[in-house]
Amino acid sequence: RLFQVDSYGKCLHNRELPSQRLRDTSTATTEDSEFMAFxxxxxxxxxxxNAICEDYMTEKLWRPLHVGAVPVYRGxxxxxxxxxxxxSVILIDDFGSPQELAKYLDFLDKNGEEYMKYLEYKNPGGITNRFLLESLEKREWGVNDMTLPNYLNGFECFICDQENARAKEEQEHKRSRGKTPAPRPHIAEFKHMGCPMPVPGYGSIEDxxxxxxxxxxWLQDYWQSLDQGEALTAMIxxxxxxxxxxxDYMHEIFLKRTRQH
Known part of the structure; x- marks a missing residue:
């Protein structure tokens, strides 16, 4: 009622995708060229x-940025x-009501200059987030870059580097008899792995x-990730x-969880 929305999914569903191929979930969850053009x-x-978690950002955010659209994001x-x-992104939580958000989207839609400000980051030098730029510069893995490790191998290397640095600081602390500060502990807390169980965007799991x-x-990935975290914690x-x-721990945890459910 507030702003025209074209919905191709189950929620609202007032538009049909133009081809069977685009209706295929495997196409819609990738960066397929036909889907991206659409x-x-x-x-x-x-x-x-699908869930509000600190480090959970998905293609729902990146794909619009990739194609030069403006994401209206909550996550x-x-x-x-x-x-x-x-x-570059309109954050839903910055608005006090759907009415405020719809009014702002309508303003941008009718004012081309204001809308184009959200795409200025596409120009050379347009990325101004220093934290992002420095993180990309420092990371040891790449995306679509065969000269660098993929993000999984790169993350393993990152963990090893962090532990080696901690062990070195611990040795220096002991050799100095306390004159050199002890390394600051890095301990995972609930907020790091405390994502709620995912729920469908439309309807309920029972449906x-x-x-x-x-x-x-989604449910299998959720429970598997929790089990893996618990198994690693037990090993530590x-x-x-x-x-x-x-x-062995994974098997024990799985059996315990199935008995509880």
Whole structure:
């Protein structure tokens, strides 16, 4: 009622995708060229994450940025750290009501100069977020860059580097008999792995069939990630490093959880 929205999904669903290929979930969750060309037609994209978690940002945010549209985003509370500039994404939580948001979108839609300010980061030198630029410069992994490790291998290297640095600081602390400060501990807290269980964007879990791809993917990933975190925690507490023990713990945790449910 406040602003025209074209919805191709179950929520509202007032538009049909032009081809069966685009209706395929495997196409819609990638950067398929046909799909990207289709979504690039829009000036704004409603980008609502499946869960509100500190470090959870997905293609719902990145794809509109990629194609030169403006995401209207609700998700990670730390999203500002990773945006190219202060004028690149419209954050829903910055508005007091849907009416305020719709009024602002209408203003941008009717004022081309103001709208184009949200795309200035696309110009050379337009990325002004120093934290983002420095993080990209320092990271040891790449995206679509075969000269660098992928992000999984790169993250493993990052963890090893952090631990080696901590061990070195610990040795210096002991050698100095306390004159050199002890390394600051880095301890995972609930906020790092405390994401709520995902829920469908439309309806409830009970409404979905047992073979629905949403159930098969999101719920399984959620529980598997929790189990893996618990297994790693158990290994750390027991000072264990053998990979086989990880899978032993995973099996024990899975059996415990299935008994509880």
């Amino acid at each position: 979504i690039a037609r829009y000036k704004f994209h409603l980008a609502l994450e 990670s509370p730390t999203v500002r750290d990773w945006l190219p500039s202060n004028l 979905l069939s047992g073979t629905d791809s949403w159930k098969e993917m 507490h027991h000072n264990e490093s053998h990979q086989g023990r990880f899978w």
